[in-house]
Amino acid sequence: MNLHDRDIIRAATKEGIAQGAHETTIQNAKNFYANGVSAEIIAKSLNMTVEQIKEIVADVAVEA
Numbered sequence: 495m496n497l498h499d500r501d502i503i504r505a506a507t508k509e510g511i512a513q514g515a516h517e518t519t520i521q522n523a524k525n526f527y528a529n530g531v532s533a534e535i536i537a538k539s540l541n542m543t544v545e546q547i548k549e550i551v552a553d554v555a556v557e558a
Contacts, residue, residue: 519540520550522540523536523540523542523547523550523551524550526539527550527551533547533548533551
C-alpha cells in the first residue's frame with residue numbers, strides 16, 4: 495500500500511466517523527423530542543440551532 499492509498503483510506507475513515515457522529519446527533523435530537531424536550535433545550539444540548547432542531551422535528555412528525 496502506497497502513501498496515496500493510505501491518505502485515501504484515512505480520509506474515508508475520517509469522513510465515515512463524522513457521518514456516524516452526525517447521524518447519532520440527529521437520532522439523539524429525535525429521542526429528546528419524543529420525550530417532550532423543547533427545541534431550545536435540544537439545540538443547546540447538541541450544539542445546534544433551533545432552526546436545525548425544528549427541521550429534524552418536522553421530519554419526525556412526518557414519519558410518525
